[in-house]
Amino acid sequence: MTRGSRPPSGDAGLDALEEALGHRFRDRSHLVLALTHISSVTGLQGSRARVRSYQRLEFLGDHVLGLVVSDMLYRAYPQAEEGELSRRLADLVCEDSCAEVARAMGVGAHIRLGTGEDRDGGRERTAILADIAESVLAAVYLDAGFPAAEALVERFWRPRLKKAGGTARDPKTALQEWSQARGFPPPTYRLVERSGPDHNPHFRIAVEVPGFDHVEGAGSSKQNAQKAAAAAFLEQVNA
Template sequence: MKLSAELKAFEARLGHEFQRPELLVRAVTHGSMTTVNREDNQRLEFLGDRVLGLVMAEALLDDDGDAAEGQLAPRYNALVRKEACADVAKEIDLGAVLKLGRSEMLSGGRRKQALLGDAMEAVIAAVYRDAGFEAAKALVLRLWGSRIKTVEADARDPKTALQEWAQARGFAPPDYVEQARSGPDHAPQFTIEARLDNGEAERATAGSKRQAEQLAAKALLTRLQKL
């Protein structure tokens, strides 16, 4: 199989030349493009999630030989969660080469965090299948880069951090209130407001309630810490 010019350029950004290019094609094929002769990336995503997890668990152990399991677990979660995968995907412009059905293209699928995160995991699995674990490990460590060293600052999710901030000051736990929902059923957008009982509040919009809550909590906590 010969890769398109776009996928060859992506190979260069990725830093891995595929001996089995069909693996890369499958990794960037979303379920909305599935046909009788075309497999989507869901099975590769399943495998890539496990490869990424093993690489990160080992990297964290190597990076901090004194850390207890209770310290390592939140760091691990921060590095492998879908948001982190999507951030890496954006850095290498994975969205530009995704093969999407018409409905996903029209709804902004190339920018969706969940879709990008899934595809990033599939690409990791494709490299693993193509060249083995060491190649996949090298890829992950290079793409995640300094995140491993700086993960401590991101280890707690924003909702947990905001709740701890509130409790330390005698406030009740934050409330998360859905303010609006828009978009089609297959690609909804949720606007969530994070609010404290002292009247402070921030809103955020995202493709899932969980993501919108996290973004709203992060925005509110960032502002409160500047006061």
């Protein structure tokens, strides 16, 4: 599909998605790729399959999102220190927040999934929706440049800005501060188990503080599993 061409008739349902995004694609192939999960790519394996899915776009979108939101926070909170800005950024770009954005965009019905992934509820899976939010952002960036991507972030992430960060701390940061205040060494994290396919992994991680039993947490990424473990540890010691 060349730049400026319209999609085949089978993509007509994407009109509503474009309206929700507030962006009319000049080359809709960017959007189609952003919605293509690796499970729907047939006849290819490994890296050849991954480049036909949204994974490269998700990588790009993650970095575009980080830049735009960082700039947004820098301007919105001129008196905030680096630590507060970092906490607010983490809240706005985390997996759960991006998945909420994807739901607000209404992408679920348009995701291209393999039969098994679709049957197993992939359209509502937080990890997939979070990836899609970032890949769609990257698609807009490639289609129309940084101003269009910035407008998309303003449209969907700014409403979450005022409630993000607040006084809540990242569980890992809170646990580290808890340990330090009591004279314990910094907590360490150990991978207990990794399961699931490459496109939908599941991690179980243990957090350890000397003198305490280890506590485990699980998530769709190592970072999320570490946060879950830290939160579970704090809940246990504060019970």
